[in-house]
Amino acid sequence: MSNARFATIALLAGVLLIVGAQWIQNDYFFNAAYTVLMYVILSTAWNILGGYTGYVNFGTAGFFALGVYSSIVLWKAFHPPLAVMIVVGTLVAALAGVGLGYLTMRLRGHFFAIATLALAIMLFTFVTNWDYAGGARGAYVIVPREVPFGFARYIRYLFSVMVLLSVASIVVARVVERSRLGRGLAAIRDDELAAECAGVPTLKLKLISTALSGGMMGLAGTTFPFFISFVEPVGAFDLRYAVNAIAMPVIGGMTTWLGPLIGAVLLGTVQQLVQVTISSAWNLLIVGLLLVGFVTMAPEGIMGWVFAWRRRRARRS
Amino acid sequence: MNDLLHVQGLTKRFGGFVALDRVDLQVAPGERLGLIGPNGSGKSTLVNCVSGLLRTEEGQVSFDGHDISSLPAHQRIQRGIARSFQIPKPFASVSVLDNLCVPLLYATGHREGSHRPSEAQVRSQAIAILDSVGLAQRADEMSSGLTQVDMRKLELARAIAARPLLLIADEAMAGLSSSEVDEILQLLLQMKARGIAVIMIEHIMRAVMQFSERVVVLVAGHKVADGNPHEVIANPDVQKAYLGE
Amino acid sequence: MDISYSLVANAIVAGLLLGGFYAAVSVGVAISFGMLDIVNIAHPAFIILGAYIAFLLNDTFGVDPIVCAVAVSPLFFLLGAGLYRVYYVAFESRGRGPLPGLAFFFGILFITEVVLVLIFGVDYRMVKTSYSETSLHFGQVDFALRLIVPFLVSVVMVVALHLYLKHTFFGRAVLAVAQDPLALRLMGINPIRIREIGFAISIATAGIAGAFLVVIQPVQPSIGREYIGLVFAVCVLGGLGSIYGTLVGALILGLAETFTATFFGPSWSPAVSFGLLLLALGFKPTGLFGR
Numbered sequence: 001m002s003n004a005r006f007a008t009i010a011l012l013a014g015v016l017l018i019v020g021a022q023w024i025q026n027d028y029f030f031n032a033a034y035t036v037l038m039y040v041i042l043s044t045a046w047n048i049l050g051g052y053t054g055y056v057n058f059g060t061a062g063f064f065a066l067g068v069y070s071s072i073v074l075w076k077a078f079h080p081p082l083a084v085m086i087v088v089g090t091l092v093a094a095l096a097g098v099g100l101g102y103l104t105m106r107l108r109g110h111f112f113a114i115a116t117l118a119l120a121i122m123l124f125t126f127v128t129n130w131d132y133a134g135g136a137r138g139a140y141v142i143v144p145r146e147v148p149f150g151f152a153r154y155i156r157y158l159f160s161v162m163v164l165l166s167v168a169s170i171v172v173a174r175v176v177e178r179s180r181l182g183r184g185l186a187a188i189r190d191d192e193l194a195a196e197c198a199g200v201p202t203l204k205l206k207l208i209s210t211a212l213s214g215g216m217m218g219l220a221g222t223t224f225p226f227f228i229s230f231v232e233p234v235g236a237f238d239l240r241y242a243v244n245a246i247a248m249p250v251i252g253g254m255t256t257w258l259g260p261l262i263g264a265v266l267l268g269t270v271q272q273l274v275q276v277t278i279s280s281a282w283n284l285l286i287v288g289l290l291l292v293g294f295v296t297m298a299p300e301g302i303m304g305w306v307f308a309w310r311r312r313r314a315r316r317s
Numbered sequence: 318m319n320d321l322l323h324v325q326g327l328t329k330r331f332g333g334f335v336a337l338d339r340v341d342l343q344v345a346p347g348e349r350l351g352l353i354g355p356n357g358s359g360k361s362t363l364v365n366c367v368s369g370l371l372r373t374e375e376g377q378v379s380f381d382g383h384d385i386s387s388l389p390a391h392q393r394i395q396r397g398i399a400r401s402f403q404i405p406k407p408f409a410s411v412s413v414l415d416n417l418c419v420p421l422l423y424a425t426g427h428r429e430g431s432h433r434p435s436e437a438q439v440r441s442q443a444i445a446i447l448d449s450v451g452l453a454q455r456a457d458e459m460s461s462g463l464t465q466v467d468m469r470k471l472e473l474a475r476a477i478a479a480r481p482l483l484l485i486a487d488e489a490m491a492g493l494s495s496s497e498v499d500e501i502l503q504l505l506l507q508m509k510a511r512g513i514a515v516i517m518i519e520h521i522m523r524a525v526m527q528f529s530e531r532v533v534v535l536v537a538g539h540k541v542a543d544g545n546p547h548e549v550i551a552n553p554d555v556q557k558a559y560l561g562e
Numbered sequence: 563m564d565i566s567y568s569l570v571a572n573a574i575v576a577g578l579l580l581g582g583f584y585a586a587v588s589v590g591v592a593i594s595f596g597m598l599d600i601v602n603i604a605h606p607a608f609i610i611l612g613a614y615i616a617f618l619l620n621d622t623f624g625v626d627p628i629v630c631a632v633a634v635s636p637l638f639f640l641l642g643a644g645l646y647r648v649y650y651v652a653f654e655s656r657g658r659g660p661l662p663g664l665a666f667f668f669g670i671l672f673i674t675e676v677v678l679v680l681i682f683g684v685d686y687r688m689v690k691t692s693y694s695e696t697s698l699h700f701g702q703v704d705f706a707l708r709l710i711v712p713f714l715v716s717v718v719m720v721v722a723l724h725l726y727l728k729h730t731f732f733g734r735a736v737l738a739v740a741q742d743p744l745a746l747r748l749m750g751i752n753p754i755r756i757r758e759i760g761f762a763i764s765i766a767t768a769g770i771a772g773a774f775l776v777v778i779q780p781v782q783p784s785i786g787r788e789y790i791g792l793v794f795a796v797c798v799l800g801g802l803g804s805i806y807g808t809l810v811g812a813l814i815l816g817l818a819e820t821f822t823a824t825f826f827g828p829s830w831s832p833a834v835s836f837g838l839l840l841l842a843l844g845f846k847p848t849g850l851f852g853r
Contacts, residue, residue, distance in 0.1 A: 056664045058603075103844040110601045111843050113664050114794045117603075118836035118843075121791055125833035136829065180422050180433070187408050187419045194406035196390045197368060197399075199424025199479060203389075239787060243672050246665055255410070285676040292669035295662050296652035 003178070007171045014167040018160040022152070030159045034227055036268035037162040038220050042241060043248035043260035044169045045216030048176060050246065051254030053209045054189030056113040059100075060245035062120030063214045065236040066093040067221025069127055072139050072231060076132070082161065086222045093218020094211045101210035105203060124237045138232030141225040158223055165223075169216050173257040176212070185209055217245070240284060244268075247291035253303025262302055320379075321346045321514050322367065322398075322483055327376035329362050336362040338538040339376070344483060344514050349506075351529030351546065352518045355558060358535040360518050361403065364485050368400045369393040381482065394424045399481035401472040403488045407460035413471060414456040417443035417478040424479035443478065450474045450504055466497040473504055477511070484508060485516045490524060498524055526550070534558070568702035573824045574817065579709040581816020583778060585809045586716035586771040587789060588796035589723060590764035595794070596803030597736060598760050600649065604667040606789035607674035608765055612638065612772020613687075613781040614678055620689045620776075627689055628715065631773035635766045642765025645670070646758045671786065678783035686780035694777065712774035717809070719770060723763075724805040736760040788832050795839035814838075 001009075021033070042060060049055050057063075067089035074085050096119070104115040128136045143154050151157040176182050184205045187195035196202045225231050244267065252263025267287065274283035294301060324342040328335070337359045344350050354360050365371040367378055369390030378386045385393055394400075399420075408416050421439045434442070447453045450470045455463065460471060469489050476484050486505060490498045502524050508515050519525050525532065525546070532549040534542040536558040542549045549555055587609060594602045616630040625633075653663045693707040727733035738746060739756045746753045775781060792815060800811030815835055823831045 050661070054661055056661050058664075058668060103840065107843060109661065110595075110664070111798075113601070114603070114790070115840055115843050117787075118791050118794075118839050121788065121836045122833050122840070125830060125836075129829055183415070183419055183422060186411060190408035190410050191406045193370065194402065194408065194475075195419065197370070197394060197402075198420040198475060199391050199394045200419060201389075201391045201423075239672070239784070243668065246668060250665055281676055281679050285673065285680065288669050288673035288676060292666060292673065295665045295669065296648065299658065299662055 003171075003175050006174055010167045010171055014163045018163050021159065022156065027153060027155060030153075030155045032269075032272040034155065034159050034162055035272060036265060037159070037166045038224070039244055039248060039268040040166045040261060040264040041162075041169045041220035042217055042245045043252075043264045044166075044173045044257065045213050045220065046245040047249040047254055047257075047260040048173060048185075048216070049209050049213035051249050051259070052177065052182060052185040052189065053206060055105075055109055055206070055209070056246070057116045057213065058113055058242050058246075059116030059118075059120035060217055060242040061237045061239060062116070062123045063093045063096060063217035064221040064224075064241050065120075065123060065127065065233075066096055067218030068224045068231060068236045069133050070218070071222045072141060072225050073133055075141060075225065076139075082223065082226070086161075086165070086219065089222035090215045090219040093221075094215030096218075097210040097212075097214025098207055100214070101207045105206045105210070120237060120242070124233055127233045127236070134231065134233075136233060138230055138235075139225075141229050141231065143226050143229055154226070158227055161223055165219060169219070170257055170261060172212070172216070173260075177257055181205065181208065240287075243284070243287055243291065244271075247287050247294075249301070250299075251290055251294045251301050253301030253306075255300075256303055259301055259303045266302075319346075320344065321348075321381060323377075323379040324363075324367065325377045325379075327363070327366060327373055327378065329359075329366055329371060329373055335538050337366065340535070340538070340540050342533060342540070344516060346482065346514055347509055347512055348514045349509065349528055349530045350514070350516045351525040351532040352516055352535065353520070353522075353525055353532060354535035357537075358558075359538040360535055361487065362538075363535065364400060364487050364516075364518065367393075368398055368485060391423070394420070394479050394481070397480075397482035398485070399424075399476035399479045399483070400485040401469075401476050401487055401489055403491065405468040405472045407463070407468060407471055409459070409461040411460065412457050413447065413452060413460050413463070414440070414443050416460050416471060416475055417446055420475055420479040446474050446478050449507075450477070451500075466493055466500065469493065469497075469501055470504065473501070477508075477513075481513055483514045483516070485518070487518050488520065489517075490519060490521055502528060522550075569824060571703045573820045575703055575705060576709065577817035577820035578813055579705075579713045579816070580778075580820060581813035582713035582716045582809075583709070583771070583774060583812075584792060584796060584816050585720045585812035586712070586767065586774065588793040588800075588808050588812055589720050589805060590767040590771070591793040592797050592800065592803060592805060592808040593723075593736070593764040593767075594761055596797055596808075598739070598757050598764075600646075600757075600761060601664055602667050602761075602764070603664065603790060604671035604674065605764070605768055605793055606786035607671040608638065608641075608768035609772040609775060609789060610678065610781060610783060610786040611674055612769035613776040614682060614772075614783075615769070616773035617687045617689055617776050617781070620691075626691055627773040627777050628711070631715070631770040634769045634773060638769030639762045639766040642762035643758050645765065646761040649761075650754060650758070671790075675783045675786060682783065684782060684784075686782045687776065688780040689776045691777060708777055712778055715774065716771070719767065720805060720809050723767070727805065732756070732759070788835075791832070791836035791839050795835045795842065798839060798842045 042064065046057060046060055049057050070089040070092045071085040074080055074088060100115065100119050104112045127133055133139060147154050147157050149157065184200045187198060187200050188202050188205060192202055248263030248267050249260040251267060253259030271283040274286060298304060320343040322344040324340065327337055327340045329337040340363060352360055362371065366373050369388060373386065377384060380396055380398060385396065408419065418439050421442055444453060444456060447456050450473060452467060452470050452474060455467060463471060473489060490501050498521060505515055505517060505528060517528055529546050531544060532546045533540060534549060534555050541554050541558065542552045591602065591605050594600045612634060615634055616627045619625045619630045620627060693711060696707045698705040727737060735746060735751055735756045739753050746756065796808055796811040796815055799814060800807030815838065818838060819831045819834045822834045
């Protein structure tokens with residue numbers, strides 16, 4: 001399927017989802033769905049660097065929070081339209097991705113992983129000490145009274161925006177995966193020296209990958225202040241984003257765009273259910289156990305089972 | 318001066334250890350050169366310096382008339398210096414065919430103008446190269462499942478796919494059986510027909526003597542001999558280095 | 563200027579004492595990451611686990627944390643051995659790259675943290691000992707016993723580890739296993755067994771360090787994360803895999819943190835270790851590759 005065709009179908013599916021959802025009466029659905037979609041974007045973003053390029057990022061929360069806080073600061077200063085905040089937050093996080101990549105990408109993968117964690121905690125410390133953005137106490141964001149495009153409630157509007165952003169992220173991931181860039185990234189993941197010696201400009205490609213991945217993580221955070229209306233650093237930098245962003249692609253499968261999507265929808269939905277029925281600590285335990293379980297026993301994730309099943313069927317016919 | 322590769326005064330230190338000491342090396346277009354020397358004599362260091370994986374502090378590497386001393390490895394292969402690795406480094410998560418697509422997409426564009434080959438063109442080129450090394454049947458298999466000798470062939474096929482002017486084969490036959498050595502040797506001998514000069518680094522003397530038009534000997538970072546294979550082997554310094562006193 | 567003199571002197575003393583303790587926190591990673599090349603990002607989680615066990619023992623039986631440390635270390639040794647078995651079977655034996663191993667330890671970190679939250683809640687816990695409130699005074703400089711005791715025990719532990727690794731047969735095997743596993747096999751030693759014991763020792767040090775952590779400061783399940791930057795910064799600064807280097811790195815970090823907390827406020831101190839780590843990674847890469 002060509003990229004244009006895939007994008008059209010994905011967009012149609014997104015629009016159908018938005019329109020269809022308007023018949024749902026319960027606003028709780030939109031809260032839960034918003035969170036799941038946020039994880040779709042985060043895990044798709046993580047997978048571009050982690051799955052396609054082979055570099056583990058523990059700092060998802062940091063990039064996410066960059067998107068969150070750039071929106072808070074912009075909102076306090078100018079009250080711009082949501083679209084502006086989405087673009088700026090994405091660019092800020094992408095820039096941070098390039099910076100981090102430039103500083104550490106010459107190093108082995110281990111050090112990069114640790115450096116991402118370092119970046120997240122550094123950012124956390126700065127935001128905690130930044131009074132304009134609310135500091136340690138946190139910042140209130142007053143959600144606009146009038147809802148654009150005739151949606152019944154603001155959360156329904158946010159949900160629809162999130163659907164479109166998810167569609168965009170997935171399309172980007174699929175385009176990258178099947179492009180010349182994607183082949184270069186896969187070569188880096190498999191053997192960086194051999195990739196360089198096959199003509200792949202490894203440093204440049206890794207920077208593109210960190211920028212894309214970081215930018216998309218920021219994207220996932222740009223609408224967050226309007227979703228919860230009160231943001232404090234501990235919440236914005238929560239480690240659960242980092243763990244989920246890793247666990248979801250691992251569980252779904254890291255080599256294709258479909259893996260993170262499956263992982264995010266499954267694990268995101270399970271967490272929403274457990275959160276309501278049991279407690280949020282338990283749902284984090286489930287995420288941790290699933291991550292360790294899959295990474296040790298089923299490293300190719302759910303998509304790995306699908307591929308194995310397809311191979312078996314192909315051999316039989 | 319119409320050498321293809323021209324290395325002059327190349328020196329490489331690791332801390333206090335001098336791995337290469339003012340080494341000169343020339344390779345003519347299409348030439349078959351054997352590079353030999355005991356373990357630790359600096360052969361691999363030389364390969365890494367020429368292919369760009371190691372930066373050199375002193376000396377100059379020129380290729381095709383241009384100074385390439387400061388270019389990173391991926392730009393050197395784009396200019397035509399390909400290498401294979403001593404321990405094969407396949408792109409293990411993709412198919413044999415896709416292994417070749419990487420250099421076809423990334424290494425060849427530089428010399429052929431800006432136009433990029435289509436997916437179908439890349440595939441057919443890859444299949445043609447796999448066919449020429451006898452791996453066409455394995456095209457859709459995962460590269461991690463290949464046998465030793467097929468892994469070596471893939472290594473060479475991937476280097477050929479970059480359409481190089483110079484191929485550095487770093488111990489492409491180590492650990493192979495006698496008949497497998499002959500297979501690889503045949504492949505390397507065919508390079509001349511493609512207009513590719515070859516530097517063969519090897520411990521298997523039978524292969525070196527059969528292959529080389531000229532032999533260079535490195536000992537402890539110095540070049541001790543350079544010339545006709547039979548004369549070089551008869552050289553007392555070389556014999557001393559190889560057999561001891 | 564008398565006040566600022568005593569401020570500086572106190573910061574130096576507190577920094578060095580804290581740094582000594584940081585050596586105990588980091589020495590396990592110097593072994594697992596520096597020598598065995600296992601990126602155990604969950605190491606701080608085991609330290610927190612050790613802290614809670616010491617808290618529990620102290621709370622129910624009134625056991626002193628030093629005694630706890632000794633009692634708990636064999637358990638942590640076994641835990642480490644078991645964890646390495648899993649790691650070996652799932653990752654090393656299959657020759658999988660570093661990525662899944664990192665995700666594995668990240669998951670372990672998270673599980674440990676959540677289990678502690680489920681058992682103990684998110685309140686801060688601390689152990690009061692007979693020496694908790696006592697300070698020695700030399701002029702205007704305070705030496706809090708709460709810091710001195712962990713400092714002394716930590717330094718003893720680090721020096722003992724160094725001597726053990728340098729001068730015993732097994733210790734030298736651990737040092738050799740990273741460089742030349744084949745040579746060990748030729749000597750009839752199973753490198754996997756050596757790695758298992760090496761990793762077990764590294765986790766045992768986490769248990770000991772944890773028992774002291776809860777004396778030094780109040781502990782909460784999620785503070786382990788802050789120590790991730792610390793342990794790796796110390797190991798990188800100290801030159802990977804060198805035990806005495808780790809001690810030096812830890813002292814530098816202890817000083818840097820104490821000075822930042824004294825002069826800029828404690829809310830900035832988490833940035834110190836991670837900032838130093840980023841700088842070390844960004845600008846001293848030769849030192850990192852040089853292994």
